[in-house]
Amino acid sequence: MKKIALTLTLICFGAGLMAQITDPKATEVWDPVPRKITPGKNGAAPSDAIVLFDGKNLNAWESKNEGKPAAWKVENGYMEVVARTGDIQTKQEFEDFQLHIEWSAPTVIVGEGQGRGNSGVFLQGIYEVQVLDSYESKTYSNGQAAAIYKQAMPLVNATVAPGEWNVYDIIYKAPRFNEDGIKVASGTVTVLHNGVVVQNHHILSGTTPYIGLPQNPAHGPGPIALQDHGNPVRYRNIWIREL
Structure with missing residues (x-):
């Protein structure tokens, strides 16, 4: 009974405080002030972004193979996967x-399903947002373009035709692990594909393996990685904002 009485007292006390606020200025926050930035136009990087690829070189990237230089092709303002050279990742x-990040599937149609315009964007080098020519080709739904690979199919298929540029805007919160390597908070991913929400605050259940179930190995910060799946997928205009 004492606990119930105390709870009722606190509720009544709180309600009384709320009833006493009559000045609108009492709920105004003036400090701190959000810092001012210059937003980009038409997909250009805002002033506080880190530009990872501006169409000129791969200086921000390296091969996932022992940190060797990235061996993908750069021309005409985009980078292109060179088959069998391996995945690349950011140095940071x-x-x-x-x-x-913007990507384009090959105009020369080769293969079907997972063999057609396949690549991937790996968040922290671990969690894959699928890149695939899903304009007309069929595959399993949780493996098509904009899927969180083998975890979550996109809400809709917003893929444009091969040769046209797809745009991913990804908002990512990393999972957290304690000192014992136990996950204490799950990661989340929101994806806009060509301006359309296709992953709405998806809660990551773990890694995105080709075979088997998600795992949850402890980790800290990680790179952005792009996959060499053997298809000449192109990327351009890649930038990131740390949150």
Whole structure:
């Protein structure tokens, strides 16, 4: 009974305080002030972004193979996967972020399903947002373009035709692990594909393996990685904002 009485007292006390606020200025926050930035136009990087690829070189990237130089092709303002040279990743590592990346599937149609315009964007080098020519080709739904690979199918298929540019805007919050390597908070991913929400605050259940169930190995910050799946997928205009 004492606990119930105490709870009722606190509720009544709180309600009384709320009833006493009559000045609108009492709920105004003036400090701190959000810092001012210059937003980009038409997908350009805002002033506080880190530009990872501006169409000129791969200086921000390296091969996932022992940190060797990235061997993908750069021309005409884009980078292109060179088959069998391996995945590439950023030299810099990140935790929570907003990522903008544009990609284009090959115009020469080869293969079907997972063999057609396949690549991937790996958040922290671990969690894959699928890149695939899903304009007309069929595959399993949780493996098509904009899927969190083998975890979550996109809400809709917003893929444009091969040769046209797809845009991913990804908002990512990394999972957290304690000192014992136990996950204490799950990661989340929101994806806009060509301006359309296709992953709405998806809670990551773990890694995105080709075979088997998600795992949860402890980790800290990690790179952005792009996959060499053997298809000449192109990327351009890649920038990131740390959150």
